[in-house]
Amino acid sequence: MTTTFDAGQALEPRTFTVTRADLVAYAEASGDHNPIHQDEKVARSVGLPGVIAHGMYTLALVGRAVAEWTGGAEVVDLGAKFTSPVVVPAEGGAEVVVGGTVKSVADGLVTLVLEVTCEGQKVLGMPKAVVRA
Amino acid sequence: MSVDPSLVGRAFPAPSPLTVTSERVGAFAAAVGHPGAAGEVVPPTFPIVLAFDAMQAFLDAEQIDLHRIVHGEQRFAYARPLVVGDELSATLTVTGLRQIGGADIIATASEITDAAGAVVCTGKATLVHSSGAETDQ
Numbered sequence: 001m002t003t004t005f006d007a008g009q010a011l012e013p014r015t016f017t018v019t020r021a022d023l024v025a026y027a028e029a030s031g032d033h034n035p036i037h038q039d040e041k042v043a044r045s046v047g048l049p050g051v052i053a054h055g056m057y058t059l060a061l062v063g064r065a066v067a068e069w070t071g072g073a074e075v076v077d078l079g080a081k082f083t084s085p086v087v088v089p090a091e092g093g094a095e096v097v098v099g100g101t102v103k104s105v106a107d108g109l110v111t112l113v114l115e116v117t118c119e120g121q122k123v124l125g126m127p128k129a130v131v132r133a
Numbered sequence: 134m135s136v137d138p139s140l141v142g143r144a145f146p147a148p149s150p151l152t153v154t155s156e157r158v159g160a161f162a163a164a165v166g167h168p169g170a171a172g173e174v175v176p177p178t179f180p181i182v183l184a185f186d187a188m189q190a191f192l193d194a195e196q197i198d199l200h201r202i203v204h205g206e207q208r209f210a211y212a213r214p215l216v217v218g219d220e221l222s223a224t225l226t227v228t229g230l231r232q233i234g235g236a237d238i239i240a241t242a243s244e245i246t247d248a249a250g251a252v253v254c255t256g257k258a259t260l261v262h263s264s265g266a267e268t269d270q
Contacts, residue, residue: 022164029157029164032185034199042200046263055204056181060165063177067168075177079208079257125206 003071005110005133011100014065018053018086019093026057040090048085055082058096058123062114065098066129069112073131076109081125086118094118100129108132135264136195136237138230145194146224147186150248153219157182175215180223181207184243184256187225191241197262205238205259212252220248228257237262 023037032054035042043051059080066075088094099115114127151157155172158179162169167176192199215221222245229240243256 016166025160025164029160030182030185032181034202036200036203046201046203048203056178056207057165059207060167060176060178064165064167066177067174072169072174074214075211077208077210078177079206081206081259082204085203128208 003133005070005102005105007102007104009102011065011069011102011112013097013099014061014068016061016064016096016098017093018057018061018088018096020051020088020090022093023051023053023057023088026054026060030054030056032056050087050089052085053088053094053096058082058086058116059127061096062098062116062124062127062129065100065114066112066131069100070110070131070133073110073133075129075131077128077130080114080116080127082123083125084118084121084123086123096123135232136197136230136239136262140195140227140239141230142227144224144226145187145191147183147222148190149186150220150222151183151186153179153215153217153221155217158217173217175217177209177211179215180209180221180245180254180256183221183223183245184225184258187223187243188241188258188260191225191227201263203261203263205261206257207259208257209254211254215253219253221253222246235264237264 103111112129116124159172225243239260245254
């Protein structure tokens with residue numbers, strides 16, 4: 001892919017809907033069967049507001065947005081703090097919005113700063129991705 | 134019950150290696166909607182499958198309930214892209230432990246290596262362990 005990136009460039013935000021069924025499929029695919037991602041009662045028993053998405057599901061959505069923006073460029077670094085849970089209702093779903101800006105381009109590496117929100121609230125702290133592009 | 138402070142520095146290998154098959158990669162990519170050829174493109178967060186196995190080995194050894202764990206932070210650094218056919222092994226090391234408001238904050242590092250022993254990816258994770266039902270977070 002010949003996409004070029006410039007520092008300061010804004011990337012088109014991506015919106016993804018997360019449903020309980022997605023969390024079930026992700027639990028199967030990832031092996032993470034923590035019941036806080038399936039069972040309202042267990043989630044509340046450990047002080048959570050309800051069933052929450054796997055943090056890694058949200059980070060996977062970041063990986064997806066990065067792949068879409070960069071045409072599947074090789075990822076060198078990817079990570080975030082899971083600062084606020086993505087609460088997924090039993091009906092419908094939660095909308096996660098991934099926005100990004102090119103922070104720097106140097107030595108063939110493109111560093112992206114990201115903003116990931118659910119219902120207008122940031123859910124990831126210091127999300128960052130670096131790709132070879 | 135809080136976590137034993139002597140854990141810092143201890144290593145926990147995942148019980149078995151994981152072969153990256155197109156079936157596993159395809160199922161993972163489908164679950165998160167990752168773009169690209171199904172079963173060929175390995176999503177960047179796929180190594181969590183193995184890092185999770187290593188974490189589960191740690192939790193089992195310390196008799197920590199998974200449902201009391203919330204993922205606080207995860208960062209991956211990749212030495213090379215993962216490809217279908219890789220046979221990956223993982224070892225998790227506990228790198229730090231502190232307590233905040235009744236929760237144990239467990240810092241870990243996981244090294245993921247291929248069949249030749251070369252490091253493919255390193256993961257750094259923070260696990261938040263709430264020790265009691267009354268814990269508020």
